[in-house]
């Protein structure tokens with residue numbers, strides 16, 4: 001199955017990075033197909049205007065609905081199709097989680113709508129909901145300047161879960177936040193040299209005693225989780 005990813009933005013250059021590294025490899029081996037689009041290509045005025053002042057007043061500018069609607073018509077089509085998943089990154093979205101990434105990794109087509117300014121005219125989202133499966137997603141409780149960085153983060157989290165993408169799928173199953181895993185933070189990792197700047201790898205990890213190593217790792221994960229993410233231990 002090839003996943004098609006479309007990105008709608010006034011800064012389509014953000015997505016050139018998808019040609020690099022693992023994602024680039026996924027594109028090369030046909031696992032994913034990536035298309036970035038400049039929203040301004042669907043404007044008709046000399047200044048290629050995409051924004052206007054907010055109705056009801058308030059600070060900043062709002063993205064006009066017309067270019068989005070015409071871009072949807074051109075990129076996705078005018079017929080409803082619930083198999084198309086349209087993602088609007090937004091500070092007011094539901095938190096994006098590993099389980100959402102897991103679900104999206106089985107989808108054949110995803111369209112990212114990357115807003116800027118104070119956001120997109122709400123009728124764009126309402127229209128999209130009548131046509132496709134829509135997700136309004138937040139990356140976390142901090143404010144970005146637009147949806148592009150969020151779209152890249154969501155892309156990486158989703159594409160790495162596509163079967164055949166990662167060299168060793170077993171490592172995916174072991175990751176914290178993977179389904180079936182207890183929600184614990186990753187234990188500290190070490191590799192050679194055993195002694196580095198006066199600091200040694202914990203002896204237990206060099207013991208070859210797999211039972212003790214597993215026990216040490218679990219204890220470290222529990223301590224770390226209790227200290228940094230008590231919310232995960234509920």
Ligand SMILES: COc1ccc(Cn2ccc3ccc(-c4cc(N)[nH]n4)cc32)cc1
Pocket residue numbers: 089090091114115116117118119137138139140141142143144145146147148150
């Ligand atoms: C507080 O209200 C604001 C409203 C919009 C903005 C700028 N902006 C415009 C589009 C857009 C898309 C996503 C995000 C975003 C997502 C997360 N998790 N943080 N920030 C930010 C975005 C700033 C603040």
